[in-house]
Structure formats: C-alpha cells, structure tokens
Amino acid sequence: MEISVSVNQLLKSYTKGEKTAVNHVSFEVKKGELFGLIGPDGAGKTSIFRMLTTLILPDGGNASVNGLDIVKDYGKIRMSIGYMPGKFSLYPDLTVEENLGFFATLFNTRVNENYHLIKDIYEQLAPFKNRRAGKLSGGMKQKLALCCALIHNPPVIFLDEPTTGVDPVSRREFWEMLKRLKDQGITIVVSTPYMDEATLCDRIALIQEGQILSINTPKNMVSHYPDQLFAIKADNMYHLLKIMKTYKNVLNIYAFGEYAHASFREDMDTNELYRYLEEKGFRDILIIPAKPTIEDCFIKLLNN
Amino acid sequence: MDTRALNNEKVIVVDKLTKRFGDFVATDAISFDVYKGEIFGFLGANGAGKTTAMKMLCGLLTPSSGTAVVAGFDIHKQAQELKWNIGYMGQKFSLYDDLTIIENIRYYAGIYNLSNQQISDKSEGLITRLGLQKEAKKLVGQLPTGWKQKVAFSVALLHEPRIVFLDEPTGGVDPITRRQFWDMIYESAEKGTTIFITTHYMDEAEYCDRVSIMVDGKIEALDKPAELRRLYEAESMDEVFYQLARRAKRSE
Structure with a gap:
C-alpha cells in the first residue's frame, strides 16, 4: 500500500527547549486513508500539523508528505496539499465567491476545473456566495474553509480540529462530508478532541502531552482493551462513584453518560457487587457488562 | 445523573423572554424555572439562541420583551445587582x-x-x-x-454567587480532567450553588439534573435526561439531541 504521509521521530519544543510539544512522534498514513489524531488541547496536534504543512520546522526527526521532505521540499508540498487550520484563516472582507476564486488562482487553477470535488459542500454555501466571509456563521465558515482547501484537488488534506465548538448535529454532517471526500480517493489527516469521532476514522493515533499513546484501527483498539468493563447505575450516581472507588479489585471508576464505568482486572462477581451496593443503601441498581469505547481506552492509557 | 432531592426554591424564573435583532428573533418567548442547587443543562445547536439567552440572564443584554428574575433580581431593573450575585466562566476567555x-x-x-x-x-x-x-x-x-x-x-x-453560568467549560479538555471538572460541579451543587451549563458533550447532558434543548430560538424540550430518553424513545441524549436539532431551520 502506498504511503501518503510518513512521520519519523518528529520532535518540536518551544521556549528554548523547555516545553516539548511533540516528543518523538512517528506514524504513517496510507494513501486514501482517513487518519485521526485524537487528543485534548495541548497534546501537540497543531504542532504536528504545522510541521507537516511546512509552516514550522521540526527540531528533530523527519517526515514526508507524498514522498516530499517537509524541510527540503517545502515549496512543492505547499502546492500539493490542502490545509484547514484550527483558526479561521480566510479573508474576512472578501465574499464567499471571492475567497474561493482567490485560492483557486493561487494554486494555478480555476473553480470550475475541480468543482465536482466541492459541489456537495459549496451548494450549501451558494445562497450566501456574495456575503463577506467574516459575516458567515461558524458552520458556514468551516464549509468554506474546506472548499478552499480542496479547490486545487490536493491528494492529501490536513484538517486541524474542524469540529471544535461545533454542535453534535453539525459535527455529524461534517463527518459525512469527510466520508464522501475519502470515497473520492483523497487522503485525510484530521485532528479532534472529541473521542466519539474517533470511530469514524480508518485508523487513529491517541495523543497526550506530545506523545502517541497508541495507534490502531478504532475496532482493534477497543477489542484490545485489557480489563473487564462494567456499566453500573443506581439511584444516587454521585455517591456511587465515591463508594466504588474503594470496592475490591476495582481498577478505575468514572462517570460515563447515564452510567458509571468500572474496570476490573479479573472477572467480577456481579451478584456480590449487587449485594454490596444494596447494603450500602443504593436502590434501582443495574450492573451490566459494557463494551469499551475509544474514550475508555484513552482513560486507561492516561492512567498507565 | 442522580436523583438528589431538589430544593424547591426557584433561583431563576424566566417568563416569555424574547430578544429580537431587527426581524430576527434570536430568543423566542422562552419560559422555564431553575431551582436552588440544581445542575441545569442548557443545550442547543449552534445558532439556536443559547448565547443570547444566557447574556440576558447574566444582565449583559436587555430583552426585547418578557421577564426574568435571576438570584432574586429583575434583569430589566436590577442588572447591576444581578451581576454581583452570579458567577460566569466561558471557554474562550476565563483567566x-x-x-x-x-x-x-x-x-x-x-x-x-x-x-x-x-x-x-x-x-x-x-x-x-x-x-x-x-x-x-x-x-x-x-x-x-x-x-x-x-x-x-x-x-x-x-x-x-448563588448561581454560576458555565459556557462550554470542558471543550478540548481530556477525558479524565473533564470528569474531575464535573466532580467540582457536583460538590458546588451539593453546597447549594445553582449550576447553569452549556456543553457539546452529550454524555455530560446525562450528568445534569434537568436539561433543556433549544431549537430555532424556542425551548423544544425540558426534562430530566432519563425522561427525555423515554419520551423520544432514544438510547442516549445524543440521539434525543439529534432528533430535535436536525429539525432546525436556521443555522446560526
């Protein structure tokens, strides 16, 4: 399988080497793959994106995009990738149409040459094509930025936190757009702090404090979850979380939506736990085996 | 998230609160009450009118019509006293x-x-x-x-303050710290502080005592998370939110 992005021991530190933002990060993205960097703010996602898009230089290691070196071949890389930064970076006082035309011209192409790529997305913007980009809503800005990143038909696009601060419905729509782009053969590298979006990627890297904790397909990642996981519910959840911390053999206990998730190293006797919680005065107790999610995996890795 | 006996003292009383910007009705006659020590989730899609409503409840924006009493102060006449008696933190700017x-x-x-x-x-x-x-x-x-x-x-x-307004406080925060943040919310609520919170994490909606969901300027649903799930025959709050918010006609 052809490799689109190859990252090898990449290193970046700030403030005279005091703060290591990216700490020997390595990964590969295959051609046509939808690859997700999943981690909280400050994990180093943006620094990785900025090195791969040749906006900052690494302090160590190397990386290539489409076989081009990020240091030596920066000019060629810039012409051949699409990049959507986390911060809105189009011209606020150009209209929607003008922004798109501008970016097409920059890359020596015209809007109608690659219109098929952005048709689905741009049609939603068409009613506002004469509006200045700065006056668009957050969701619309995002769609325009994606169009501008795609207009020169790049083989690979880098999307830095495109869904941060976006409501769940719009987030879902955005991921459906990404799926359609992937179907057209575009390699997509995307970052997000939302763990639930991880399952929509082909492969993911979980990242925290500049280091990659794990790389895998979402499916394999959850199937390799090492502990026994249970979802527990009772009438007083706040109290339940406190009590469960001291229960025997419990590795971890945390709120998980409607339930609390409790992990155990070995098989756990649910009847015994049920009786224990009853004795402690809980009512409406429910204990069921839980399927681990990416968020459970992340919590497990953070605790290690 | 739990069934703590809620105090029946109302600390926020909102009655047909409306804000128009020209022809656009950002917040459309919303009415609801929030109780002392309650964790109240204020959800809605981007552009549903949450921020406008929240600004009015904090005394930062004058309503076009309707009334609200927050921490005992009328938002029309006592906006200044109101500000002394509430706390606020946002995601973008906090410190x-x-x-x-x-x-x-x-x-x-x-x-x-x-x-x-x-x-x-x-x-x-x-x-x-x-x-x-x-x-x-x-x-x-x-x-x-x-x-x-x-x-x-x-x-x-x-x-x-008697009430604290939290506007997307956990955006971009790692899963463990996010939960520690909620522990702090619970502790404050137990002590009687009312928590008024917005979030885009639907698992966090489950941690609220009650949740309201705004669509196109109106409150379309308001109940305990479990009740909402039952009502909309949904497995999760994410599904409830999706069912309601996808009907939205306007986006921001």
Missing part, C-alpha cells in the same frame, strides 16, 4: 494568560469587592484545595487547558 494563578485570583476577588483578609484566606484555600501550591506563581498561559478551566471555575465561585 488572564499573562497573570499568574495567584494574581488572577486576587484580581477577580478585587473586582468583586472582597476584603484583603477575605482575598488572602480565599486564595490560599483555593490553591490548597486544587493542590496548586507549586504552580501558584506560574503564568496561567502555561497551564494545560484542563487545569486552567478548574482554576477558572474556582475563581468564578470566589464571591460565593
């Missing part, structure tokens, strides 16, 4: 990055007219509680987002 933790605490305490004695007691208490003794003299900008948000929440509570 000054180029002041240290201790400077931020003193600054906010000063704004809320706390005495010098109170300021030194409270800042020490806060630093100890959060275990930040070593970091107290570090610039806030150097803290990880999660820690910054924990400090910001504690600072928003310094003047012991």
